[in-house]
Every structure is written in structure tokens, then in C-alpha cells.
Amino acid sequence: MSHGGESAPLVPNLFDVCKVLTLAILGLVDAILDGIGAAIPPLGPPLAGLSDFLLGNFVVTVVTWIIAMTVILLWATLFNLLTVMWLERKFYSRIQDRYGIMISIWSLPFWPFNRRDRPTHKGTGYLQNVADGLKLLQKENLTPATADAAMFHISPVLIASSTLMLLVALPWSSGFYIARLELGLLFVLAAFSLAPIGILIAGWSANNKYTLIGGLRAAAMLLAYEIPMILCAIALVFSTGSLNLFDIVEQQERPLIDFGLFAIPAWYAFGPQILGFLIFTVAMVAEMERIPFDIPEAEAELVEGWTTEYSGMRFGLLFGFKWLRMIAGAALIVTMYLGGWSGPVFTRLYVGNIPIPVFPEELYFLVKVWLLCLVFIWISWSVPRIRIDQILQIGWKRLVPYSLLAVLIGAGSRVVRP
Amino acid sequence: MPEFWVNMGPQHPMTHGLWNMRVKVDGETITDAEPEIGYLHRGYEKIMEVREFEKNVVLTDRLCYVSSITWSHVYCLAVGRMMGVEVPERGQWLRVVSLELQRVASHLMWLASYGPDLGLLTGLLWALRERELFLDLIQLMSGMRMNQNYPRIGGVRNDVPENFDAMCRRSIEHFLGKLKGYEKLFHESKIFLMRTQGVGKISAANAIDWGVTGPNLRACGLNVDLRRLDPYETYEEVDFEPQVWRGADGGDSYARFVCRFNELRESCGIILQAFEKMPKTGAYRTKAPRRAEGEGFARTEDSRGEALFYVVGDGDDRPYRVKIRSPVFSTMAATPILLRGNKLADVVAILGSVDVCVGEMDK
Numbered sequence: 097m098s099h100g101g102e103s104a105p106l107v108p109n110l111f112d113v114c115k116v117l118t119l120a121i122l123g124l125v126d127a128i129l130d131g132i133g134a135a136i137p138p139l140g141p142p143l144a145g146l147s148d149f150l151l152g153n154f155v156v157t158v159v160t161w162i163i164a165m166t167v168i169l170l171w172a173t174l175f176n177l178l179t180v181m182w183l184e185r186k187f188y189s190r191i192q193d194r195y196g197i198m199i200s201i202w203s204l205p206f207w208p209f210n211r212r213d214r215p216t217h218k219g220t221g222y223l224q225n226v227a228d229g230l231k232l233l234q235k236e237n238l239t240p241a242t243a244d245a246a247m248f249h250i251s252p253v254l255i256a257s258s259t260l261m262l263l264v265a266l267p268w269s270s271g272f273y274i275a276r277l278e279l280g281l282l283f284v285l286a287a288f289s290l291a292p293i294g295i296l297i298a299g300w301s302a303n304n305k306y307t308l309i310g311g312l313r314a315a316a317m318l319l320a321y322e323i324p325m326i327l328c329a330i331a332l333v334f335s336t337g338s339l340n341l342f343d344i345v346e347q348q349e350r351p352l353i354d355f356g357l358f359a360i361p362a363w364y365a366f367g368p369q370i371l372g373f374l375i376f377t378v379a380m381v382a383e384m385e386r387i388p389f390d391i392p393e394a395e396a397e398l399v400e401g402w403t404t405e406y407s408g409m410r411f412g413l414l415f416g417f418k419w420l421r422m423i424a425g426a427a428l429i430v431t432m433y434l435g436g437w438s439g440p441v442f443t444r445l446y447v448g449n450i451p452i453p454v455f456p457e458e459l460y461f462l463v464k465v466w467l468l469c470l471v472f473i474w475i476s477w478s479v480p481r482i483r484i485d486q487i488l489q490i491g492w493k494r495l496v497p498y499s500l501l502a503v504l505i506g507a508g509s510r511v512v513r514p
Numbered sequence: 515m516p517e518f519w520v521n522m523g524p525q526h527p528m529t530h531g532l533w534n535m536r537v538k539v540d541g542e543t544i545t546d547a548e549p550e551i552g553y554l555h556r557g558y559e560k561i562m563e564v565r566e567f568e569k570n571v572v573l574t575d576r577l578c579y580v581s582s583i584t585w586s587h588v589y590c591l592a593v594g595r596m597m598g599v600e601v602p603e604r605g606q607w608l609r610v611v612s613l614e615l616q617r618v619a620s621h622l623m624w625l626a627s628y629g630p631d632l633g634l635l636t637g638l639l640w641a642l643r644e645r646e647l648f649l650d651l652i653q654l655m656s657g658m659r660m661n662q663n664y665p666r667i668g669g670v671r672n673d674v675p676e677n678f679d680a681m682c683r684r685s686i687e688h689f690l691g692k693l694k695g696y697e698k699l700f701h702e703s704k705i706f707l708m709r710t711q712g713v714g715k716i717s718a719a720n721a722i723d724w725g726v727t728g729p730n731l732r733a734c735g736l737n738v739d740l741r742r743l744d745p746y747e748t749y750e751e752v753d754f755e756p757q758v759w760r761g762a763d764g765g766d767s768y769a770r771f772v773c774r775f776n777e778l779r780e781s782c783g784i785i786l787q788a789f790e791k792m793p794k795t796g797a798y799r800t801k802a803p804r805r806a807e808g809e810g811f812a813r814t815e816d817s818r819g820e821a822l823f824y825v826v827g828d829g830d831d832r833p834y835r836v837k838i839r840s841p842v843f844s845t846m847a848a849t850p851i852l853l854r855g856n857k858l859a860d861v862v863a864i865l866g867s868v869d870v871c872v873g874e875m876d877k
Contacts, residue, residue, distance in 0.1 A: 192640065305520050309520075397858055480632035480709055483708070484542055
């Protein structure tokens with residue numbers, strides 16, 4: 097919805113909120129220190145110096161950053177990760193007629209709407225994944241005797257931290273982000289391609305044939321699918337002229353067809369970039385290692401692939417972060433091709449020239465991300481797994497040429513409509 | 515990277531039971547394979563020599579835990595022939611009904627395990643859902659879901675409950691309607707065809723040489739069905755079509771899949787026909803003598819191939835010698851031919867299509 101010459105929307109910025117919170121906390125600490133200083137006079141001057149230091153620019157900035165990153169971390173893991181895991185369990189249970197997870201997961205002990213006649217049918221099952229995580233925390237953490245212990249232990253950390261790095265650059269809305277990077281798209285793609293190194297290390301260091309084959313498969317596959325992904329990103333950059341994820345979203349906010357109350361927005365997936373969108377999505381499924389592209393951990397022949405030897409919470413980390421990578425991948429697709437946080441229905445009411453958000457932008461973003469996740473889940477539970485040679489054939493012989501075509505289309509659209 | 519051996523078992527998600535498939539891989543390509551059988555050996559042939567004829571029925575149920583009735587039936591048939599016991603007509607029809615119900619349940623178990631072999635867990639849960647229908651029917655018939663102990667020497671243990679034919683008709687009607695969903699999930703899935711077509715090929719000549727029987731042999735294009743070639747019970751009176759691969763190049767995983775899948779429909783047809791043709795009342799069992807002398811031989815079309823029992827009696831109330839031919843045991847000998855030259859991921863896709871049951875393989 098473009099309204100010319102508007103002022104900045106009244107969307108609360110994460111950093112502003114965190115700064116207010118920081119100042120409130122530090123002000124409280126300052127008041128306590130003042131009280132102590134007044135009660136015990138000899139302590140007065142040093143405490144005054146301390147409170148000056150605490151309210152200085154340095155401490156405020158650092159604490160604001162820490163709070164902001166904690167908020168994003170909790171938002172991503174505690175809310176989004178759990179919700180998407182729950183969505184997946186519910187959704188594939190529907191597909192597969194699994195009565196267990198579909199209706200009878202007992203979740204909240206204090207659920208107020210117990211159906212007494214059917215005591216197992218209570219709750220929504222939302223806390224099931226928390227229970228599973230707690231179970232994994234209690235389990236013994238085994239390291240194989242023949243494994244390279246240091247490498248074996250580094251790998252989950254590498255995979256988890258590279259996944260968390262993605263969250264730095266992904267914008268959840270125009271105000272809810274950590275960093276507004278000029279090269280955000282490049283940073284996200286680079287962070288995505290760090291994980292295969294962790295997978296290769298995990299497969300090699302466990303000193304087990306299954307993990308080794310799984311690790312090598314992951315390396316071969318992810319290499320083949322990085323290239324079409326990056327080519328599609330290049331094709332998109334031809335249209336956007338920017339690698340900044342915020343710019344990319346803002347370009348998609350203008351309407352393609354305007355019906356007054358709602359508009360079909362000019363998302364890149366609706367334009368000539370649709371080929372790039374499709375290839376990028378397929379490559380992203382491979383990047384997430386979901387069926388049909390989950391050969392690195394093909395449980396049928398490789399037991400559990402490169403995660404075979406992990407146990408306890410190390411396995412839990414690797415297992416849970418697969419969903420976080422799925423969320424990050426879906427968020428990236430939404431940002432690049434599906435309009436990010438902009439919605440088809442009006443998001444802002446205009447009082448004079450000042451836009452006031454009606455629906456939170458995060459809501460639009462989350463709905464899109466979760467719907468895309470549901471599509472991935474839908475695919476992965478309705479098709480078999482592809483073989484390694486077939487996967488590489490699809491990657492090199494289909495996706496790479498088509499993504500080159502997408503680059504050509506992107507460049508052409510740039511020439512036609514500069 | 516040098517070639518190395520990978521153990522696919524004995525504790526591995528791929529194995530449908532306790533056995534070991536060792537494969538030698540060069541990168542991802544299989545250069546050699548070696549089935550290791552014997553983790554589940556229970557010495558059936560010897561145990562049966564120390565038990566009375568009637569008591570052995572319980573044992574033969576446990577030969578294959580997903581296809582119990584077919585195994586206890588072939589034993590009862592062999593001993594019955596040795597004793598010269600004539601099964602009443604209704605008893606024979608009831609045997610046919612129970613055999614075909616068991617065949618459908620067994621094939622559904624195979625379908626269920628073939629799904630996750632290819633990474634398609636939905637296949638598992640769907641097929642197990644439909645299998646419940648047939649387990650319920652078998653339970654109505656015999657009182658048990660597993661190890662039914664239903665066939666007897668000279669007939670069957672008990673008559674079916676009232677309205678059993680109506681229940682069968684209802685379940686089968688429901689089941690045949692559901693099969694369309696399976697065709698969407700398997701036959702029409704491009705990825706499924708990519709994983710199965712042209713994979714694990716064996717020629718008809720090789721299959722005969724290595725003793726492959728049953729649906730696996732019919733998938734090579736040979737019309738070999740013991741229900742037609744060597745009819746037992748009342749199969750002569752039933753009108754059915756043995757499911758043979760008619761296409762040009764059979765013998766691959768896909769042909770085996772299609773033959774087995776179509777047998778589901780065919781078996782349902784046999785059950786429906788049996789209820790039309792069987793006498794409504796009458797004896798279902800004749801009394802068999804306790805002791806017997808002579809030799810009895812029976813071979814039937816089991817869910818997995820040709821099941822054979824050879825029983826020798828020496829006048830005592832227990833067999834002198836028993837010989838069991840298990841179809842899967844013979845098929846296992848051909849697995850190196852099936853596997854060589856394929857990819858590591860195909861081990862599962864091929865062995866799943868062969869339908870392994872370790873219980874009868876190790877005996």
C-alpha cells in the first residue's frame with residue numbers, strides 16, 4: 097500500500113523497546129545504589145561513580161544488545177521452533193491417521209477443559225516437544241571410544257551456532273530484527289552453507305561407516321544445491337538491485353493490482369522471478385535435509401546417517417535445529433519472494449499522513465512462514481526418498497541450467513524495466 | 515576410497531527381523547553382497563519331532579508371525595495327506611477364506627514395511643490401518659490377532675460366527691475403496707517409480723535357477739501359481755487370475771510391487787467368491803487319528819512363495835522327520851544377483867520388495 101511521502105510507520109522497533117527496558121532496569125539499579133549511598137555515607141562517592149558508569153553509553157548499549165538478542169533467541173526457539181514442531185506433528189498425524197499424536201497427547205496438567213468421559217483426549221499437545229527435550233536432557237551423553245572426541249563435540253556447536261547466525265539478519269518485521277545488514281542476503285546464504293562443514297566433521301569424526309557415508313552424502317548434495325540457490329539469489333538481485341533484505345521487502349510492498357481495501361501485492365513470486373522462486377524452494381528443501389532430499393540421514397539404510405552416534409542433548413540439538421533451519425529457510429523464501437511482512441490486506445491505517453499498524457506485521461510474516469513450513473511438511477510426508485545419484489542428477493542437470501535461465505530472465509527484466 | 519563391507523543388520527532399521535545383509539560398497543555402488551542367516555534359528559524341524567502331530571500346529575503358527583495361518587495350513591495339509599484324512603467341503607472352504615484373509619493381512623504388512631524402506635512413512639501407517647480390518651476379521655474367525663492356531667488336521671478349529679460373510683463383504687468393500695489412495699501414494703508417484711523401476715533386476719532363468727518362487731517369480735513374467743498348478747483345497751472351483759507381470763522387462767522392484775499389490779485385490783475377490791460357493795452348513799472338521807505311518811507331502815502358495823512340508827511318520831503319535839522349505843530362504847540365495855551393481859540406498863528398496871520374513875527364513 098503505497099502512500100506517497102509518508103512518514104515512518106509507527107512500528108515499535110525492537111531496539112527502542114529494549115533500550116527502554118534497559119534504561120528502566122539500570123534506573124532501578126541506580127535508585128537502589130543511591131539509597132545505599134544515602135544510608136551508608138562512606139560508600140556514597142564510589143557508588144555514585146558506579147551508577148554514572150552504569151548509565152553511561154557503553155553499558156546501556158551492551159545491555160540493550162544482550163536483551164535484544166535474548167528476545168530474538170527466545171522468540172525463535174521457544175516460540176517459533178516449538179510451534180513449528182507442534183504443527184508438523186499435528187499435520188503429519190492428520191495425513192497419516194495417527195491417533196496418538198492427533199488426539200491423545202496429554203499436555204497440560206492443568207488444562208481447564210477436561211473431557212471427563214474421554215480422559216486421554218485433553219490438551220493440544222503443545223508441550224509434547226518440551227517433554228521430549230527434557231527426556232533428551234536426562235539421557236547419557238555417549239562418545240564412541242574410537243571417535244575423535246574434540247571434533248565430535250565441536251560439530252553440534254558449529255551447526256547450532258551457524259543456524260543461530262541466520263537469525264541475526266532475518267527481519268521478522270520492519271521493526272523486529274537485530275541487524276539491518278546492507279549485505280543481508282549474502283550473509284544469510286553464507287551462514288546457511290556453514291552447516292555442511294559441521295555435518296562433514298560429524299560424519300568423519302564419529303569413525304563409523306554409516307556416519308561417514310552420511311557425511312559425504314551431505315557434502316555432495318549440499319554442494320550441488322548451493323549453486324542453484326545462489327544463482328537464483330543473483331537473479332533476484334538483478335530485479336532488486338540490492339542485497340539488503342529490508343530493501344527487498346519494501347520493494348514488494350507496492351501493489352500489483354489495487355482493489356481499494358485489499359491489493360494483490362507485487363511479490364517477486366508473482367513476477368518473472370517465479371522460476372527462481374520455484375528452484376530456490378526446491379534447493380531449500382535439500383538444504384533443510386527433508387524428505388525427499390534427506391539422504392544424509394536416510395534412516396532406512398544409514399540408521400540415522402551422520403547423527404547416528406550422537407546421543408542425549410547433542411542429538412537433541414541437532415534434531416531440533418533442523419526445524420530451526422526449516423524456519424530460517426522458509427523465512428528467507430518469504431522475505432525474498434513472498435513479500436516478507438507485507439500483507440495483501442491493509443496493514444496500516446492512515447491518520448493524516450501517519451501510518452498506524454492495524455495488524456502486527458509479524459503476524460503476516462509468521463502466517464506466511466508457517467504456511468510455507470506446512471507445505472514442506474506436506475511434501476516430506478507424501479513422497480519417498482530420492483537416491484543419491486538421482487539427487488545429484490536433479491541438482492546438476494536440472495536445477496543448475498534452469499537457474500541459469502532464471503538469471504537470464506532476471507537480467508532481461510532489468511533491461512526491460514530498469 | 516577403497517571398497518569396504520557395510521553391515522545391514524543384525525540390528526538395523528532396514529532389516530525386517532534379525533538377520534544380517536552384508537554388502538560390499540565401492541563408494542555408493544554395491545559390488546558384492548552376502549546374506550548372513552541364523553540369528554533367529556530355533557531348530558523347528560527338530561523340535562517338531564518330539565511333539566505330537568496336533569501340538570505342532572501351534573509351532574508352525576510361529577514360523578512366520580505375519581502369515582501364521584498359511585504356515586499351519588500347509589503343515590495340516592501334509593499331515594492330513596499322510597493320515598489319509600478327508601477334509602469336509604465346508605472345512606476346505608473355510609480354509610480358503612482364512613488363507614486369503616491371511617494373505618491380504620500379510621501383503622498389507624509387506625506394504626507397510628515397504629513404505630519406510632523408501633522413506634515414505636505414510637505408507638506404513640495407512641497400510642497398518644487397513645490391516646486392522648483384516649486382523650479383526652481373522653480375530654472374529656479364530657479369536658486371535660496373531661498366531662491364530664486355526665487350521666487343524668482334517669479341517670479347521672471352529673466354524674465362523676454368524677453373519678461373518680456380511681462382515682467380510684463390508685470390510686472388503688471399504689478396503690477396495692481405500693486402494694485408490696494407495697495408487698496415488700505409490701503408483702502415481704514419480705519418485706516412487708524412480709526408486710523402483712529397473713532396480714534389483716533378476717532374469718526369469720536366474721530366478722528359476724536360484725529357487726525364487728511366488729510373487730517374486732511371477733514378477734519375472736512366469737505364470738507360476740500353485741493354487742492353479744497344483745490345486746489344493748477348493749481353489750479349483752474359484753475363478754481368479756494369478757497376478758503375473760505382463761510388461762516387457764519384469765523382474766525389477768516395481769514388477770514385484772505391482773504383482774503383490776494386485777494380489778490384494780485378487781485375494782479379496784477369492785474371499786467373496788468363497789462365501790457364495792461354500793455350503794451354508796455342514797461339518798468343518800473330521801477327526802484325525804493320533805498315530806500315523808507313511809509320508810505326507812504338501813506344497814502351497816504362501817504369501818511369499820512356495821511353502822512346502824514333508825512329514826514322515828513311523829507309527830508313533832509324533833512325526834519321525836519333518837522337512838520345511840521356506841520360500842524366503844531360497845530367495846535369499848538370489849539376493850547377491852539382485853543387489854550387485856545397484857546403489858547402497860537400493861538395498862532397502864530391493865529387499866523390501868522381496869518381502870523378507872525372518873521367522874520362516876531361519877526356521
